[in-house]
Amino acid sequence: MKSAPDVALGPVQSGKGDPGEAEVAPEQGFMRAIARDTRLAFRSKGEVIQALVFFVVVVSLFPLAIGPETALLKRIAPGVVWVAALLSVLLTLPRLFASDYQDGTLEQLMLSPFPLPVMVAGKMGAHWLVSGLPLALIAPLLGLQFGLDSRELGVLVASLILGTPILSMLGAIGAALTLGVRGGSILVALLILPLYIPVLIFGAGAVETVAAGLDYGANLSLLGAGLLIGGLTTPFAVAAAVKISLD
Amino acid sequence: MFVWGSFGAVALAIVVEITLLRLRTLRIRHQINDSRVDRQVNDR
């Protein structure tokens, strides 16, 4: 089967009727995908709010389990908040593709002139806006419960803002691989949690180092590096995973 | 005690893995024989 390179069959006329239409650029596709998924998420707000409430509840369980003495709570605070954030993001991962897969819109996305990695990156961005970002914004409130001072809360929010997008990116791979599979949501957790461990270590580690008065810059920059590398590589992996799942 | 515990565990794991493989081949043999018997029976 001779496979020729992508053959351009003349000027692509995607405007309706007026041939002079400028070609719609891929970043436009990215913005459209983010806008589309965010709107869809706000239409079914329930899921988004439930994940947020889950985060708050899980975090407040620990003082009840471990006892109220502040010294201990202050030590475990970063770990508790980060693990709760991890689990909360994990809860909303199936949302990424499942509904589009059921109602057939995922196939429309795959047949869109915009490259699939761009559209998938948009979906990941939208998922972060509705899951990771809200977590990072209300985390300081919970940090107060654990007696963290303002500097530690600042680093906690910074680490969550840098870390949660990576969770959405890696999680998208798991969500795409387990599309349409029975018991998929638990399977996603099993597949993706090992990959979350470096983010957890550097995220929680950042807050611990600032609590110990050390330089937390390294942790945050490593998270930033993960964010950049992830941003450039995971969309392609997720696009491949979607194609595999729809084969 | 610890030394024999370690080497013993490895030996045990190897034995278990090999027996599981043998069982799998036996199961396949039954499947093949059954499918060959069906074929001869209804002689499609």
Add this chain to the structure above:
Amino acid sequence: MASSAVARDLGADEFRAEGLSLSRGPRGLFKDLSFQLRRGEALILRGANGSGKTSLLRVLAGFTTPDAGALFWNQQCLKPLAITSRRLLFYVAHANAIKDELSALENLQDALRIDGVASAALSPATILHALDRVGLLSQRHLLARKLSQGQKRRIGLARLMLVDKPFWLLDEPTNALDAEGVELFAGIVNRHLAGGGMACIASHLTMPLQGTSSELKLRASA
């Protein structure tokens, strides 16, 4: 009609499938299947359930990689889901690509945005006209969740009227449509074919299609 303009510009004259074969586990769905479609032609896929109609359409759309065979567009081999094929193919399956959380109007706007239509050309006029033609103008702001299966299918029909791509792959497009809906559907496809478009439709109904259309019977093999 829009699609004829696109077909001419893209020079989409002839689509050819050669030696396609696919099997799902023990079931060989189709073997060494070839066919050719020129502008204005339609191919109707007949066959009982599970005879591979849907799988064939998904192979043509590029989702499913066949065990053997290739697709050609104007004698050039087509990589599945490559940018060229994505600009030429429109595919809709049983689940007719409608988001329940969006209204009829929003669904159509969303579909066109995904289709890469420049935002300037997203004028509601053409969309409202299409909705009017399928009789959903009054319910255009109603969430799709509240519409009946037949009405959702009609949103799909409105979507067809706005599609800019020359080669349509439709899987049971007339499901849940009443007689008048089927009439409307045939009209849309005929206009598409008359405008130089092509279509491959899996359906049980005999289609009142004017253009030259051929049939392909897929046997439900063992």
Add this chain to the structure above:
Amino acid sequence: MNIYKYASPATFYPLAGRLIPWFAVLAAMLAAVGLYLGLYLAPPDFQQGEVYRIIFIHVPTAWMAMIIYLVMAAYGVMALSFNARLSSMMMEALAPTGAMFTVLALWTGALWGKPTWGAYWVWDARMTSTLILLFLYVGYIALTHAIEDKKRADKAGALLVIVGSVNVPIIYFSVKWWNTLHQGASVSVTSGSKMASMMALGMLVMALACWMYAIAVALARVRAIIIERELENGGAANWLNTLNTQDKRQLTR
């Protein structure tokens, strides 16, 4: 090109059958030499006495756990790029053995930790990373069993292992970082007792023995997988007639 001749499962089946005895015998011999070196020739360590001999099985199994995962990733790349069904079958064949070696590495590590550091589990950087590696193995096995369609399961598993293998060094780095953050420099597995050349040799021989064993078991399992998939596709009957007598006798008593 000869390579593609053996890339098809049907022709690879008899070849694998012929290779298994060789690897099995090699594994047994190497293991015998390795054990002799490790248990008799090597002098007892002045600090830990006899207990350090666990190294001779702990380090090879830990190495194998890692190597098999990377070999699976290599097969995964081949499975995705060349659409080679045999590569994904080899992945499926290697996974259980890799997981077994990981469990053994953890088990022997714990048994060695108790007398040396006083506790079965001390969150040592390498041991923790090996534990995470076990989760990656279990993830692959769970994913490939959860998806019914074999073709999709193969490709999905391949992609997961590739993504996993890219993350393994990151996990190792982050766990090492985490470990030094909390415990200071941990006792590394080998630096405790001085690395006599005898010990290095013993470990190397045992590692090779484990390697040969892994190949033999993987080849045997891949033969089983080839037949199972043929049965699933209903093609086993006629394909069987092409087998040579020795394979056929084994399968159709």
